[in-house]
Every structure is written in C-alpha cells, then in structure tokens.
Amino acid sequence: MPDIHSCADILAKIKGPVALAFSHQAEDAAVLHLALGRGLEGLEVFTLDTGKLFPETYTYHREAERFFGLRIIKYSPDEEAVRSLEKKLGGWGMRESLENRRLCCHVRKVAPLQKALAGKSAWITGLRASQSVTRAGLQILEYDAVNGLIKINPLAAWTDQELAAYIEEHGIPVHPLYAKGFKSIGCSPCTRAVREGEEARAGRWWWESPGHRECGLHLNAGHLQAGGKPV
Numbered sequence: 001m002p003d004i005h006s007c008a009d010i011l012a013k014i015k016g017p018v019a020l021a022f023s024h025q026a027e028d029a030a031v032l033h034l035a036l037g038r039g040l041e042g043l044e045v046f047t048l049d050t051g052k053l054f055p056e057t058y059t060y061h062r063e064a065e066r067f068f069g070l071r072i073i074k075y076s077p078d079e080e081a082v083r084s085l086e087k088k089l090g091g092w093g094m095r096e097s098l099e100n101r102r103l104c105c106h107v108r109k110v111a112p113l114q115k116a117l118a119g120k121s122a123w124i125t126g127l128r129a130s131q132s133v134t135r136a137g138l139q140i141l142e143y144d145a146v147n148g149l150i151k152i153n154p155l156a157a158w159t160d161q162e163l164a165a166y167i168e169e170h171g172i173p174v175h176p177l178y179a180k181g182f183k184s185i186g187c188s189p190c191t192r193a194v195r196e197g198e199e200a201r202a203g204r205w206w207w208e209s210p211g212h213r214e215c216g217l218h219l220n221a222g223h224l225q226a227g228g229k230p231v
C-alpha cells in the first residue's frame with residue numbers, strides 16, 4: 001500500500017483532471033494544504049452545497065478560500081428533485097426512517113457528487129479510518145467503483161493527534177463549530193455536537209445505528225494496489 005508521500009507520485013501519473021472534495025472538515029483543510037504544498041495547484045477544489053448547511057459553513061468556506069487563495073466550486077442538488085423531496089419528506093422527514101434519510105442524502109449529496117466527479121480521473125478526500133466503524137477498512141489508494149475513478153485518501157492512517165498537530169503547526173483555519181463541541185460537520189438537521197468520549201462521527205445521524213452513518217458518498221470503494229490494479 002502506498003504511504004502518504006507517494007500520493008503526489010501517484011497523482012503525477014494520472015492523466016486527466018483531479019478533484020479534491022472540501023466538505024469543511026479539518027481533514028479537508030489539512031489534505032488541501034498538503035496537496036498545495038506538493039505542487040498540485042491544478043486541482044479542482046469542490047464542495048457539495050446541500051441547501052441544508054449551517055450558516056457558519058458558508059462563512060468558513062469564504063475563510064478557507066482566502067487562506068488557500070483559491071475558489072471552492074459549489075455543486076448543488078437539482079432544483080426539481082429538491083422540490084419533489086420536500087413535498088415527500090417535509091422539513092424533518094429525513095429523521096423518520098433510514099429510507100427517507102438515504103433518499104435525502106442521495107438527492108442533496110450523492111447526485112451532486114456525481115456531477116462534481118463527471119469527467120475526472122481521480123479524486124482526493126480527507127477521510128480517515130479512525131473516524132468511525134464505517135471507515136475502519138479505509139486505504140490510501142482505492143478504486144471508486146460507483147463513480148468509476150481512482151480515489152485517494154492521503155490521511156487514511158492519521159490519528160486525531162496527528163491531524164490536530166498538523167493543523168496547529170501550519171495555522172490552518174478550521175470550521176467555527178469545532179469550538180462548540182462538533183467533531184464532524186454536515187447538514188444542520190443531521191449534525192450535533194458530540195459528548196466526551198464519543199467517536200468523531202457520533203454527532204452525524206445520531207438516531208441511527210453506527211453502521212448506517214454514511215451519506216452514500218463513500219460507499220463501495222475497492223482497494224487498489226499502487227499500480228492501479230484492484231486487490
């Protein structure tokens with residue numbers, strides 16, 4: 001398996017555009033800082049504007065754009081699909097069943113991600129294996145079979161301490177809700193602050209069992225060897 005230092009080498013061999021997902025977590029800011037420090041300025045940095053984000057998230061996007069000196073491209077859900085979703089679920093129907101929640105995540109996140117990744121050869125994320133049980137098997141290099149492209153997770157093996165140290169060392173701004181007890185920040189109806197001892201993603205869809213707490217953006221990635229062949 002490649003280590004973090006070989007990610008830039010892998011990316012240099014990839015022909016075609018590469019995108020970096022900025023989902024306003026500290027991990028995304030760290031991985032963007034790493035990428036820019038290794039000369040990957042040509043990346044498209046994108047975020048998914050679900051229409052349900054905290055107001056602080058938009059403020060943070062602007063702060064991150066200033067800090068990194070770039071534009072974060074926003075991908076939004078289809079307006080007609082959102083109208084139909086809201087008619088079916090109302091304001092809080094995503095909490096009534098797993099099916100409703102996954103439908104909402106599909107319309108507001110998964111479909112916009114497909115737009116963001118269309119035509120790309122690879123994407124980079126800030127995912128870490130220690131964030132939750134759903135990410136325990138995460139590898140640095142994977143094949144995203146759903147979207148049909150290479151997925152690189154340079155921070156896969158990073159601990160909380162390593163992430164915090166990197167952020168502090170480089171003076172990287174983080175989302176203001178971290179200061180209010182949040183450890184993973186998503187849409188406002190589905191995110192709360194976490195309590196002492198809870199895992200980082202315990203505040204996401206907290207009414208569901210831990211094994212279900214993914215929005216569908218990071219499912220079905222097959223692991224790859226450094227040469228690009230499925231393991």
Ligand code: SF4
Nearest residue numbers: 094104105108187190
């Ligand atoms: S996180 Fe919540 S509000 Fe956001 S897309 Fe998923 S279900 Fe909808």
